[in-house]
Amino acid sequence: MVIILCGGLLLTGFFAFKAKNDKLFALAKNIDIFATLVRELDSYYVDEIDPDELVSIGINAMLEELDPYTEYVPEEESADFRMLTTGEYAGIGALIGGRGEGNIIIMPYTGFPAQSAGLKIADQLLKVDSVDVSKKNTSEVSDLLKGPANTPVKIKVKRNLDTLEFNLVRKKISLKNVPYYGKLDEKTGYIKLGDFTTNASLEVRNALIALKSQGAEKLVLDLRDNPGGLLSEAVEIVNLFIPKGKEVVKTIGKLENVNFTYKTTKTPLDKDIPLVVLINERSASASEIVAGALQDYDRAVLIGRKSFGKGLVQTTIPLTYNAQMKVTTAKYYIPSGRCIQAIDYAQTRENGEVYSIPDSLRKEFKTKNGRIVRDGAGIEPDEMIESKTYAPITYSLVARNHVFDYATEYFYKHPSIGKPREFSITDQEYQNFIKWLEGKEYDYTTYLEKSVSDMKKNAEKAPYYNEIKDQIEALEKRVNHSKEQDLITYKDEVKKVISEEIVSRYYFQEGMIEAGLLKDKDVLKALELIKQPSQLGKILTASAK
Incomplete structure (x- = not known):
């Protein structure tokens, strides 16, 4: 029995060794094939190729087969990767984003160079030092704004009808985990x-x-x-x-x-x-x-x-x-x-x-x-x-930047507002917003309208369409929305979104968070529960049903 057992262990060890060697050989073989393939492509392909780009595409495609979190980080992206893990980089301390044909300041972070120098939300970036950035993509502009700490950078922006220049000094930016x-x-x-x-x-x-x-x-x-x-x-x-x-x-x-x-x-x-x-x-x-x-x-x-x-x-x-x-x-x-x-x-x-x-x-x-x-x-x-789900009218107004633009105009007409939690636009100011929307595109198709439209297209192919045509058209009229009426129906919701966007102009990210707290149903439920210690205790000690 002992001899057979030992033999079994030896055989198990042998097969494990062989399997490992076979795997190593397969890896070496395929790596060699890949290197040879890229080299021959570079020699024989009819047009010039970029080996770095091709290999990166190949690596990324391979890793995507595993899971979304296994990633290749080439040397040129290491700084961005480090920022994601540490929250630190050197720059001006502002979130920027594409808007129309250019990039704008989305949010200056409190206490960092952009905010200290006076850059505002909605400022459109025109130049970084001597480089025209008006038609560059967001990542290119971001790279120009970053650089070694304590180095100067000159920024030209468009604000309303004015063109302004700012001289900043890049600083080490540590993004807050607790905003x-x-x-x-x-x-x-x-x-x-x-x-x-x-x-x-x-x-x-x-x-x-x-x-x-x-x-x-x-x-x-x-x-x-x-x-x-x-x-x-x-x-x-x-x-x-x-x-x-x-x-x-x-x-x-x-x-x-x-x-x-x-x-x-x-x-x-x-x-x-x-x-x-x-x-x-x-x-x-x-x-x-x-x-x-x-x-x-x-x-x-x-x-x-x-x-x-x-x-x-x-x-x-x-x-x-x-x-x-x-x-x-x-x-x-x-x-x-x-x-x-x-x-x-x-x-x-x-x-x-x-x-x-x-x-x-x-x-x-x-x-x-x-x-x-x-x-x-x-x-x-x-x-x-x-x-929380927002009404289609609210989504449309935000997506088409009407809320953003109105908040910016409001900011330049009003030197100050109340505290973040207390501020809300009045009903009269909401009427001003509705008037401001005149001539601007913000229409949309609701899910129900889309469903009825699809049903009508399918019904038109049926031989009995004429028999149900009147019913379908009546249904269309009934479900068709009125964006003007929706502005009234969803007034409170739209006012809340506008008010929070306006608060961000004066109090930045911190104020925007604070402004929405006591209108947040998750927070309100937390407040309701935490005021009842017995209820909290009951939840935490409840036996499974």
């Missing part, structure tokens, strides 16, 4: 966490300390629309609210060196403060670690909508010639043991369709208090709030 924090009422603090780059946990810590010093005894942490980022920052943020030595997340991959359990290492800042966390369908990755861990420990009530479902971990690996690869190396598992990855990319590669894990295959896990939670589809909130 806003404040109090919702006398006892409730609010922190908006927009990212997980370097120092995210420090910013949350400092915000919480400041809020507590102002009398906050409860907290709403807003993770909506947060795409995630650094895993280490997520662990530190969880550690602000749960005791030292607790598991936050575990990563498990193919290689031993990526398998790791991350635990809290410090005394929490406040392990008892009543806590509500807001999430939505765009809360992903590190956001889901924070929300999921706090849910698993029954430390916070989650409000909103099911999160994105990204349970994959990426590692940056250096390549030759200063290139890099961001590669998926593991899956992460939060304290209950669940992985919240929503899409099985291995299955997707096999059948060519996006393969979401069906409900029937989702496994049940339990929180600290025994509440049932499930894997495989993101983090599900404890209290579901339906997503």
Whole structure:
């Protein structure tokens, strides 16, 4: 028996060795074929080719077969990649974007060169130093604005009918992970966490300390629309609210060196403060670690909508010639043991369709208090709030930049406005907006109108169309919208959007966030719950049904 067993082990080892050698040979063979192919293309193809571009296209196409998060980063894109992971770059500190035939300032960041020098939202960029940028794309203009810290840059802009020049000095820009924090009422603090780059946990810590010093005894942490980022920052943020030595997340991959359990290492800042966390369908990755861990420990009530479902971990690996690869190396598992990855990319590669894990295959896990939670589809909130949908008239006015343009004109006619939360345009000012819209294009087709139109086209092909023609035309008249009437029907909604856009001209990003807080149904639900400790406790201790 021993001899047979040993022989079996030897055979197993032999086949493992052979399989590994076969795989290495296949890799070497295909790499050689690829290099030969590109070289011969360069020699024989009828037109000139760009080998760098071709190879990049080939690499990107190969990586796209794996998952959306495994990426190739060539040397020339390393600065942008570093900015995404650290939130730092050197420039003027402004978000720019394409508008018409040029680029404009979308948002100057508070306290940085663009805002300090007096650049305003809607300023159209004409020149950067001596370079005419009026017809360049946004990325080209952005590259010109960036540069080494403490170097000068001259910017020419068009503002209304004036042409202005600004002399700025580029500075190191550290984008805030916490763009806003404040109090919702006398006892409730609010922190908006927009990212997980370097120092995210420090910013949350400092915000919480400041809020507590102002009398906050409860907290709403807003993770909506947060795409995630650094895993280490997520662990530190969880550690602000749960005791030292607790598991936050575990990563498990193919290689031993990526398998790791991350635990809290410090005394929490406040392990008892009543806590509500807001999430939505765009809360992903590190956001889901924070929300999921706090849910698993029954430390916070989650409000909103099911999160994105990204349970994959990426590692940056250096390549030759200063290139890099961001590669998926593991899956992460939060304290209950669940992985919240929503899409099985291995299955997707096999059948060519996006393969979401069906409900029937989702496994049940339990929180600290025994509440049932499930894997495989993101983090599900404890209290579901339906997503806010805007009326077609509102979408049209925003998409066609009418709200943006009106806010800009309003800003130059009014030197100041009230505080962000208190400001709202009056009914008379709304009538001024409606009059301002005269002659401007903002019509649209509603979903119902499109459905009836499609039905009519199909019905016209039928031999009995004349019999139902009158009914269809009557239905068309009934569903056809009036954009003028919609401006009245959806007045409150349109006024809210205009008011928030106007606030951004005076108070920038921070003011825009604050202006919408007490009109936000997720925030209002959080306030309602957090004022009822018994209700919070009931949710967190509820037994599974």
